[in-house]
Amino acid sequence: MNNKISEKVINRLTLYHCILSDYISKNIEVISSKQIAQLLHIDDSQVRKDINLLNNSGKSRVGYIVKELKSSIEKTLGFKKNKKAFIIGAGNLGSAIANYGNFTDYGLNILALFDNDPKKIGKIVNKMKIQEVSQLPLAAKDEEVDIAILTVPGKFAQSTADFLVKANIKYIWNFTPVVLSVPDDVQVWNENLMGNFLQFTYNI
């Protein structure tokens, strides 16, 4: 069943999950598809359709039971599969991601940051120590990490990617504005901020 869920649905389910977390923090126990739909400015039939894709049993007469719906989303999207990752580039963007809310809740376990700037090595960002990048290959092997979050400046993106490939990294979440050239067995996920911006503003 899982493989049938499209990227768009995954994206919406994650937004529902944010709303549900917020409801839980406010001690609200029930939510309707209409309430979710209004917050996201989408149609509530869409919300119901998405939720029908989950194995969700927490439906009451007045709406969905917040805690059960949240846990259904987590199960379906595999939040509990723990994925270990390193951040490469401890500048503003790398530090922002290291500090970013609740990645761990979503199964992303960032273990360390790496940089080549001696002034940064040893500093602590969100309880993680910034390490010298030459130590990455051994750390990746020891801790069985195959996901790298790439946040170096654009001009170092390709050479850093080459280095990561040699260190047996198999997935690169690429935040640089550069298209990376990697072997076929390595997957690059482009966090294409320009593309997103152009999508958003296309009809303004």
Add this chain to the structure above:
Amino acid sequence: MNNKISEKVINRLTLYHCILSDYISKNIEVISSKQIAQLLHIDDSQVRKDINLLNNSGKSRVGYIVKELKSSIEKTLGFKKNKKAFIIGAGNLGSAIANYGNFTDYGLNILALFDNDPKKIGKIVNKMKIQEVSQLPLAAKDEEVDIAILTVPGKFAQSTADFLVKANIKYIWNFTPVVLSVPDDVQVWNENLMGNFLQFTYNI
């Protein structure tokens, strides 16, 4: 014609644009659909199909003329429509975006950063002065800015959004992990990092 281009195509065209910029910096004048396809690990028939959507005349016997293809993408996606924006929240994420490569090339003109932390006010990030957030409403009016890039911590996201709405901001590019509640005439673009990560890792 423009309205027929889907979000996925826009996203791919932006990646082609990154590749073309790189080719130009290396003084390479011609590129084939196959070269683009290989870098992105997609099918070259897909690349040709996307490029056929553009008014691109720069085709030679051996491939596309890099400069002309780049300019066709820019025209079609409206890179030259200048869009003015403010960043709200001058922490790591806001500073990273302010410093991020080449937004101006894509028509995004970030005019200023705002924060409420007295220690940050007056500091310069990428030639822009960090201003006290209370000055935003007047600045938005004076400079006719209606796009805000929201990079405050999650717990201040909704109250800041309310403040932006009052200041007549009509588009919020939301980098916080919070679903914002806004009136119908305000558009929120959620930069849903968790959602993207879950999409990427769904099949790992």
